[in-house]
Amino acid sequence: MTDSVGIAVVDKLPGWTSHQVVGRCRRILGTRKVGHAGTLDPMATGVLVIGVNRATRLLGHLMLTEKEYAATIRLGITTVTDDAEGDLTGAPGAAGLEEPAVRAAIPAFTGDILQIPTAVSAIKVDGKRAYARVRAGEDVTLQSRPVTVHAFDLHEVRPGMAEGVHVLDCDVTVRCSSGTYIRALARDLGARLGTGGHLTALRRTRVGPFGLDRAHVVDADSDALPLLSLDDVVPECFDTLEVDERAAAAIRYGQRLPGVPLSGLTALLDRGRFLALYRPDGQDAVPEAVFV
Structure with missing residues (x-):
């Protein structure tokens, strides 16, 4: 077992599930404690952020960060999964539909919007994954949720x-x-244009500060995976605050820091070494997750 701690940025291959990538990373790194921040569908490729050992405790926070995608939307056909992996559900076609109409429809899906996630998704409905209910033949209607499409x-x-x-x-x-579900954007754009839509390609190009330029392919033959240290990557992901020796000692015990106001979730550092994530509580700072 390795005691390595850090973040790996993987360029996921098509056909691999996110769980399979995690499994391969466990074998490469020799540890069971590996997780990922934000599932990618098997068809999708691109950035999958992996946490190793203590770094897995950061993943829930990294999942909440901004993401970027490159995709191909096929207008004129619908599928049960809203992507090319699902069975065809309709083929009204897109005869007569031209680029200006598509451009005119896109602003409706930009900014703060309400989006109904794709039914074949990992969202739980009464304790059971939505995709499992769909595969069991149930009709699944998910509730809309607020998302932001910046561009x-x-x-x-x-x-x-x-x-x-x-x-x-x-x-x-x-x-x-x-x-935000890119599959749902494809579905809804097609519906707005009076036809249908689904994804034929999806590549995640960035998760927070982690882009494809830092990503490494993991396949069945991989025997190494570079890790980024938390001391290096945390300042890219969170606001930071350097603390003195007395506060550092308190942080190691997960204690409240009186009179240390924070504007939001903040990484506390001792001479550049990452100690913990703290959040504001009035005029004090309280621990969210301690890493030392």
Whole structure:
């Protein structure tokens, strides 16, 4: 077993589940305590942030960060999963639909919006995953939830044929809050345009400060995985505050810090060494997670 602690940035391959990536990382690193921040569907590729040993305690906070995607939306066909992996549910086609109409529809899905997640998702409904209920033949309707789409940019638009109908493939990039379903954006954009839509490609290009430029492919032959130290990556992810020796000693015991006002969740450092995440409580600071 290794006592290594840190964050790994993986470029997930198509066809792998996020759980399979975690399993491979466990074998590479020789430890069971490995997790990820934010599931990617098997079809999707790109940035998957991995936490190792104590760093797994950061993952819940990293899941809440902003994300970026590159995707291809196919207008004219719908599927049960809202992506290319699901069974076809309709093929109204996109004959007559042109780029200006698509561009005019996109602003409705930009900014603070309410989004109904894809039914085939990991969201729990009465304690059971929504995708399991769908696979069992149940009709699943999820509640809408607020998300923020900071940017939704349309690039190339390509007419084509699929399933015997005219379709329109649209290459887009999306920058959004955690919890945003790109599959649902494809579905809803198609519906707004009077047809249907689903994803044919999805690549996550960034999670918070972690982009593809720092990502490493993990496959069946991988025998090493570079780790980023918490001392290096935490200042990229959180506001920071250097503390004195007396406060550092209190932090090690998870004690309240009276008279230390914080503006939000903050990483406390002792001469650059990451000690803990603290949050504000009135004019004091209280521990969220202690790492030493």
